[in-house]
Structures are given as structure tokens and as C-alpha cells.
Amino acid sequence: MTDPQRRRFLVGLTLGGAAVVAGPIAMWRYTGGHGHRMGSLPDLQSLPPDARFVQPLRIPGSEGLMAEIDLRRPLELSAQTAGAALFPGPPTQLWAYAARVPGGEALNPLLRARRGDAIDVGLHNRLGEDTTVHWHGLHVDEANDGSGLHPVAGGGQRRYRLKVDNRAGLYWYHAHPHGRTGAQLQRGLAGLLLVEDEEELALRQRLGLRWGERDLPLMIADKQIDAGNAIVYKDGADDWIGNRVLVNWTPEPYLDVIPAWYRFRLANVCNARLLRPCFLHEDKPLPMLLIGSDGGLLERAWPVDDLFLAPAQRVDVLVDFGALAPGAKAVLRSLDYVAMENEDESGAVAMGEALDLMELRVIECVTERPPAQLPPLDAMAKLPPPPDTADWPVRALRLRMDEQGRWFINDWNFHLSGHDPAFTVKRGAREVWEIRNSMTSMPHPMHLHGFQFRVVSRAISPPDVRGRQVAPNGLTAQDLGWNDTVVVWPGEIVRLAIDFSQPFAGAQRYMLHCHNLEHEDMGMMLTFAVAD
Ligand code: C2O
Numbered sequence: 001m002t003d004p005q006r007r008r009f010l011v012g013l014t015l016g017g018a019a020v021v022a023g024p025i026a027m028w029r030y031t032g033g034h035g036h037r038m039g040s041l042p043d044l045q046s047l048p049p050d051a052r053f054v055q056p057l058r059i060p061g062s063e064g065l066m067a068e069i070d071l072r073r074p075l076e077l078s079a080q081t082a083g084a085a086l087f088p089g090p091p092t093q094l095w096a097y098a099a100r101v102p103g104g105e106a107l108n109p110l111l112r113a114r115r116g117d118a119i120d121v122g123l124h125n126r127l128g129e130d131t132t133v134h135w136h137g138l139h140v141d142e143a144n145d146g147s148g149l150h151p152v153a154g155g156g157q158r159r160y161r162l163k164v165d166n167r168a169g170l171y172w173y174h175a176h177p178h179g180r181t182g183a184q185l186q187r188g189l190a191g192l193l194l195v196e197d198e199e200e201l202a203l204r205q206r207l208g209l210r211w212g213e214r215d216l217p218l219m220i221a222d223k224q225i226d227a228g229n230a231i232v233y234k235d236g237a238d239d240w241i242g243n244r245v246l247v248n249w250t251p252e253p254y255l256d257v258i259p260a261w262y263r264f265r266l267a268n269v270c271n272a273r274l275l276r277p278c279f280l281h282e283d284k285p286l287p288m289l290l291i292g293s294d295g296g297l298l299e300r301a302w303p304v305d306d307l308f309l310a311p312a313q314r315v316d317v318l319v320d321f322g323a324l325a326p327g328a329k330a331v332l333r334s335l336d337y338v339a340m341e342n343e344d345e346s347g348a349v350a351m352g353e354a355l356d357l358m359e360l361r362v363i364e365c366v367t368e369r370p371p372a373q374l375p376p377l378d379a380m381a382k383l384p385p386p387p388d389t390a391d392w393p394v395r396a397l398r399l400r401m402d403e404q405g406r407w408f409i410n411d412w413n414f415h416l417s418g419h420d421p422a423f424t425v426k427r428g429a430r431e432v433w434e435i436r437n438s439m440t441s442m443p444h445p446m447h448l449h450g451f452q453f454r455v456v457s458r459a460i461s462p463p464d465v466r467g468r469q470v471a472p473n474g475l476t477a478q479d480l481g482w483n484d485t486v487v488v489w490p491g492e493i494v495r496l497a498i499d500f501s502q503p504f505a506g507a508q509r510y511m512l513h514c515h516n517l518e519h520e521d522m523g524m525m526l527t528f529a530v531a532d
Pocket residue numbers: 134136174176312447449511513515
């Protein structure tokens with residue numbers, strides 16, 4: 001799927017962009033503040049050609065990594081170190097959320113809840129530093145959001161009590177201490193949260209795809225692994241790109257599939273790597289339908305060849321292996337793309353380069369062959385169209401980097417400006433947040449705590465995004481759902497519609513930040529308040 005012409009365009013664009021800001025780039029390089037991306041990486045274990053596709057994909061089970069735990073009952077999670085046999089050779093020390101389960105111990109469990117459930121999770125911090133559990137994507141109050149505003153000190157504990165009032169979908173949880181989120185996630189502190197509701201259960205019945213068999217989560221994270229199988233992280237690093245990819249905590253796994261439709265729920269849990277997943281057979285994309293985004297199901301299914309999945313984003317897709325004969329192989333590849341890292345052209349190759357994530361091996365179907373056709377998917381879920389925001393107030397937010405290589409949202413940098421709210425939104429207000437990225441920047445996956453939003457327009461989008469438009473105002477299929485994280489590409493202006501209604505009383509503070517965790521830790525984050 002390499003497109004040499006597009007590559008050439010990238011080179012031209014990158015150099016063009018660099019020329020415009022030659023001064024700042026030079027300063028950034030030589031201040032040494034954030035380190036040069038490639039230069040800051042440790043000596044890497046070079047990946048032997050036969051190291052990929054050796055282990056079967058981990059399927060959520062009853063114990064170990066990604067074990068399933070129902071949140072019907074209170075849960076005790078302990079943030080701690082834990083050895084895990086991820087690679088051949090010595091075990092890898094993870095930092096993980098551990099829980100007792102009947103079969104033994106669960107690490108970074110896949111949590112399940114239903115919309116309307118009250119959940120109660122205790123965090124016992126057995127690490128030597130602050131941590132939290134942030135409930136990414138959930139409508140929660142400040143106290144239970146698990147942001148760095150409420151750290152739990154090493155040796156300490158606290159409870160998160162919240163009512164799940166989100167639509168069905170794949171959400172996730174992770175550590176969120178100020179300045180240490182990148183380090184703690186790279187070492188492992190993250191897991192998935194699957195929420196169910198009536199619509200989801202109805203769809204599941206119609207699709208007839210059994211969870212754990214042909215309906216599978218794919219939690220994707222790249223890691224820097226050294227020769228001793230240890231996870232490496234350099235504090236103060238910039239965009240942390242891994243040399244190995246874990247899917248469900250399995251390095252570059254394989255999955256046996258029958259020639260039929262599958263449902264995959266992908267979550268990008270990488271620190272910084274923006275993925276462009278595509279299921280390929282002999283370099284041709286397999287039929288794929290996008291049916292859900294961060295905040296659950298879309299109204300209808302959209303055919304796509306591939307999509308962009310930035311750190312923290314999730315998508316729900318159906319993929320058809322039906323045309324493949326037993327013995328055939330397919331691959332889940334992150335395709336190369338124009339990374340547009342205009343302030344550091346040397347990093348563009350690592351960020352946007354093609355990467356094989358998983359192999360799919362077609363095997364004979366031993367039972368009755370499942371139907372080749374899907375049921376109609378034109379009214380899967382009730383989803384209002386993007387709201388008419390003509391009379392909503394607009395809050396302008398501008399993403400930029402200064403001459404010292406520090407990230408800003410308008411004039412706020414979390415380290416320089418302090419942690420007090422940058423502004424207050426009236427509870428119940430409806431606002432348009434217009435996020436504009438500078439042309440000489442890189443894509444930033446911007447994430448809002450506490451609320452899901454609708455993308456209402458994209459303007460000045462790069463060709464790779466414009467080419468995905470399926471609806472007026474530049475919207476892509478992914479934009480048509482509810483989302484909590486949106487990529488704002490260099491030069492782009494993205495407008496979000498946010499309804500700040502919520503059932504909580506008193507001022508609630510939340511974060512808006514880039515989910516490139518190194519950007520977040522460098523202060524590309526602000527606090528805002530919601531109050532009456
Ligand atoms: Cu997924 Cu502020 O985080």
C-alpha cells in the first residue's frame with residue numbers, strides 16, 4: 001500500500017514546512033530540552049525475522065493478563081510490579097493493576113459493566129510513587145475521574161465510586177499522575193473497560209458473533225524492549241515509539257480465523273504512535289465495516305479500507321475473511337502514512353512507517369459454515385445527527401510549540417501555567433470548541449475528560465483526511481459517532497460540539513490534553529472547571 005507519489009509529497013511538504021520555521025527548529029535541536037527523538041532511544045534489540053507471529057493472540061480469560069472481571073461486585077486493584085512471560089527468555093517486569101480472581105491473579109483485567117451500573121473499585125498503590133486510575137471516556141465527577149488532580153501516593157489507597165452512564169462501547173482505564181503518565185503507561189498500567197447496553201446486546205444477537213471467539217478486543221501498544229526483555233523508558237523523552245508491538249499483551253501475535261466475518265474492537269494504547277490499521281490479504285484490503293467509535297456504535301456501518309487510530313482512540317469494526325481459503329494468511333498492518341511531523345522531519349519515518357501488528361491464519365471451519373452475509377446494519381443504534389451549533393458560543397483553542405520546544409494550548413502549558421482551571425464552563429452550557437493546529441506542527445490526538453463530544457466540522461484537513469470525508473463539513477465516518485479523543489492534523493481546524501450537562505453538584509475540574517503521552521507530560525494539558 002505504499003504510495004511513492006504520496007511519499008514524495010510528504011518529503012516536499014516536510015521540507016517546505018521546515019523551511020518556514022528554520023529558526024525555531026534549529027533552536028529546538030540545540031537547546032537539548034526534549035532530546036532528539038531518534039537520538040534519545042536506547043540501543044534496541046534488533047528484531048530477528050522469525051520473531052513475529054510466533055505466539056497466539058491472548059483471548060481474555062479467567063486469570064492472568066487481561067482476565068475478564070465483571071464490575072457487578074466491588075473490585076480491589078493493586079498497582080504493583082509483576083513479572084510476565086511476554087517474550088522468549090527472561091520475564092518482563094510490568095507495572096500493572098492486579099486483582100485477585102478465583103483462578104489466581106488478574107493483571108490489567110478487562111472490566112465489564114452495564115450502562116447504569118454503580119461501580120466501586122479500590123486502588124491500593126504498591127508502587128514507590130503517585131498513581132491513579134483514570135476512567136478514560138466516562139462521564140464522571142472530578143473526584144472519581146482519576147486525573148492527576150487526585151493522586152494516590154505510594155503506599156496509599158482510595159476508592160473510585162461511579163455510576164456508568166455512558167453508551168455501550170470500549171472504554172479504558174489507565175494511570176494519570178502529573179508528569180509520569182508516559183512512564184507509567186509504557187510500563188503497563190492500562191486496561192480495557194467494556195460497557196454494554198440494550199442496543200449493543202440487540203446488535204450482538206443479530207450478528208451472532210460470540211464474544212471471545214469472533215468478537216475480540218485488540219488492545220495495541222508499542223513498547224521499547226531491550227535485549228533483556230525489559231521495558232525501557234527515558235524520562236523527559238519526546239514521542240516514545242516502541243520497537244515491539246503487543247496486541248493483548250502478546251508480541252506480534254497470530255490468530256486462527258475461519259473464513260467468515262469477525263468483529264474486532266481496537267484500542268490504541270500506545271504512548272505516541274498513531275496507527276493506520278488495515279486488514280490485508282496479498283496486499284489488498286479485506287472488506288471492513290466501521291461500526292463504532294470511542295463512545296460506542298455509529299448509526300450505520302461504513303465501509304472503509306483502513307482508518308487512523310491515534311493514541312487513546314477506539315474503533316469497532318467488522319472484517320470479512322469469507323473469501324479466503326483455509327491456509328491463506330492475512331495481516332493486520334498499520335499502513336505507512338504522511339506523519340506530518342513538520343518540526344522534526346527525522347521522526348516522521350518512525351511515526352508513519354508501516355508496521356505489522358498481527359497475522360491472521362485462515363483455518364477450516366469444522367462446524368456449520370456461518371452465513372456469508374451480515375444482517376442489515378443501517379440502523380444499528382439511535383444516534384442524533386451532529387447538532388446545529390450555529391448559535392453556540394465558540395471557544396478557540398490553538399495548539400502550538402514555542403521556540404524552546406514547549407507545547408501550548410493557547411497560552412497554557414500545564415507546567416508553566418499551573419494547575420488551576422484555565423477557564424470555567426457553565427454546567428449545562430453547550431459550546432463549540434474550535435481546535436486549530438499550527439501548520440508547522442504534528443498531529444495531536446486531543447482528549448477531553450468527563451464528556452463525550454461530536455465532531456461538527458473539519459477544515460484545512462490534509463489529503464489523507466480529506467480523502468476519508470463521507471459527510472458534509474469534512475467529517476469522516478469515525479467523526480460521525482461519539483468521541484472523547486480527536487486527531488487535529490497540522491493546519492487543521494476541528495470543531496467539537498460539547499454539551500456540559502451533568503448530574504454532579506459543585507465545581508468539577510477536568511483536563512483537556514494531547515494524548516501523545518510525552519506531549520501531555522511536557523505540559524500540553526490544561527485544567528478547566530464546570531460549575532453552576
Ligand atoms: Cu486517557 Cu487524560 O487520559
